[in-house]
Amino acid sequence: MAKTDVLTLAILGILRDQPLHGYQIRKRLGAELGPFRALSYGSLYPCLRRMVEAGLIEASGEEPAGSSSASSRRARIAYSLTDPGRARLSEELANAGASSWDDDAFDVRFSLFAHTDAATRLRILEGRRSRLSERLEEVSDGLKRMHERHDAYTAELQRHGLEQVEREVQWLDRLIENERSARGGENNGSAPADH
Amino acid sequence: MAKTDVLTLAILGILRDQPLHGYQIRKRLGAELGPFRALSYGSLYPCLRRMVEAGLIEASGEEPAGSSSASSRRARIAYSLTDPGRARLSEELANAGASSWDDDAFDVRFSLFAHTDAATRLRILEGRRSRLSERLEEVSDGLKRMHERHDAYTAELQRHGLEQVEREVQWLDRLIENERSARGGENNGSAPADH
DNA sequence: GAACAGTTATATCGCTCCGATACATCGGGC
DNA sequence: GCCCGATGTATCGGAGCGATATAACTGTTC
Numbered sequence: 001m002a003k004t005d006v007l008t009l010a011i012l013g014i015l016r017d018q019p020l021h022g023y024q025i026r027k028r029l030g031a032e033l034g035p036f037r038a039l040s041y042g043s044l045y046p047c048l049r050r051m052v053e054a055g056l057i058e059a060s061g062e063e064p065a066g067s068s069s070a071s072s073r074r075a076r077i078a079y080s081l082t083d084p085g086r087a088r089l090s091e092e093l094a095n096a097g098a099s100s101w102d103d104d105a106f107d108v109r110f111s112l113f114a115h116t117d118a119a120t121r122l123r124i125l126e127g128r129r130s131r132l133s134e135r136l137e138e139v140s141d142g143l144k145r146m147h148e149r150h151d152a153y154t155a156e157l158q159r160h161g162l163e164q165v166e167r168e169v170q171w172l173d174r175l176i177e178n179e180r181s182a183r184g185g186e187n188n189g190s191a192p193a194d195h
Numbered sequence: 196m197a198k199t200d201v202l203t204l205a206i207l208g209i210l211r212d213q214p215l216h217g218y219q220i221r222k223r224l225g226a227e228l229g230p231f232r233a234l235s236y237g238s239l240y241p242c243l244r245r246m247v248e249a250g251l252i253e254a255s256g257e258e259p260a261g262s263s264s265a266s267s268r269r270a271r272i273a274y275s276l277t278d279p280g281r282a283r284l285s286e287e288l289a290n291a292g293a294s295s296w297d298d299d300a301f302d303v304r305f306s307l308f309a310h311t312d313a314a315t316r317l318r319i320l321e322g323r324r325s326r327l328s329e330r331l332e333e334v335s336d337g338l339k340r341m342h343e344r345h346d347a348y349t350a351e352l353q354r355h356g357l358e359q360v361e362r363e364v365q366w367l368d369r370l371i372e373n374e375r376s377a378r379g380g381e382n383n384g385s386a387p388a389d390h
Numbered sequence: 391g392a393a394c395a396g397t398t399a400t401a402t403c404g405c406t407c408c409g410a411t412a413c414a415t416c417g418g419g420c
Numbered sequence: 421g422c423c424c425g426a427t428g429t430a431t432c433g434g435a436g437c438g439a440t441a442t443a444a445c446t447g448t449t450c
Contacts, residue, residue: 234408
């Protein structure tokens, strides 16, 4: 199975509802995932090219909302999902493997939760949680083993890192709780995969 | 001025006190900066090579390399700082420019605070703080402007990101406070006020 | 209406970094 | 004896980033 990298998945997701220009894709992605995770053009355009070559998206010359079809148009390329692209997106959204809760993949997967079915959402959240738990132990072990090498600043850095991860685990616990309690009441809240 | 990338700085810092093998450098760095920020051999060895070429470090210890002789000894290369390397480290530790509070540089700089003088420490902490403040506004503006595009999950992601940054700012505030209050006592250069 | 600044937009180059992988040696447990 | 998990060095392909170039459109100000 062709594996889909995070960037490709993010673009598939953002093009799900409307075709967009490269520039808009970048803005949208930056807005949804935060100012961190800002992808550069040096990644975006090559990735778009790859996706066109793979047949996941296609480039169309001109686009919408244009009240007047004026004559002067510069090179503006709107990308839209093809049928294979749409299929790949569904396929990828149904996949709840370990790659879904990697550091760099999790937030992209999470931002697409509105289009992910409830069971998969839960699996991903739990996967992410257990991943962070491992990390938690690792760091706190490291802290304990730091007896001798006592540099106040490095210790503080560790302590802070530990706290951050702990906080994140709490956040996940809250989300998991929500998912679980929402499962009894309604069917599954958000749109299930319509494929 | 030759600019020093973060990885180079981290290695200079870790070699400050003792010569180490590549393998040990990686372990040490992973332990001090946390399991995230784990650098791979694919970055480490090329960087070490660059540093040797630049004369910042030198490879000492066992020298197998004798293709002719029956040296059963395996290649184990201990790297140590040269005088230029030591000079570069001091120079870099005194520098409190914007590059010190970048996302990827700050924690490395922080982990070297024990060898950084008090004024520089304060400047870096404040720089980092103001950097994060900008980010804070950016995200919270984004959240406000998100009224229309109401996807519960992306909103939650934003909210959580915002909270993380807020938490980090609080941490910095605490550290800045500490630095300031420790200033009354001694105006020492490299002594970390152990609290 | 000209001049200027800022935003929208596409694109590439060089470099660094990462993950995977290969290889070799050592110590210890079974 | 034999495998296993550290220790240790090293490289390769590919992906991502920062900087940069180019250019047209949009809004503001005098």
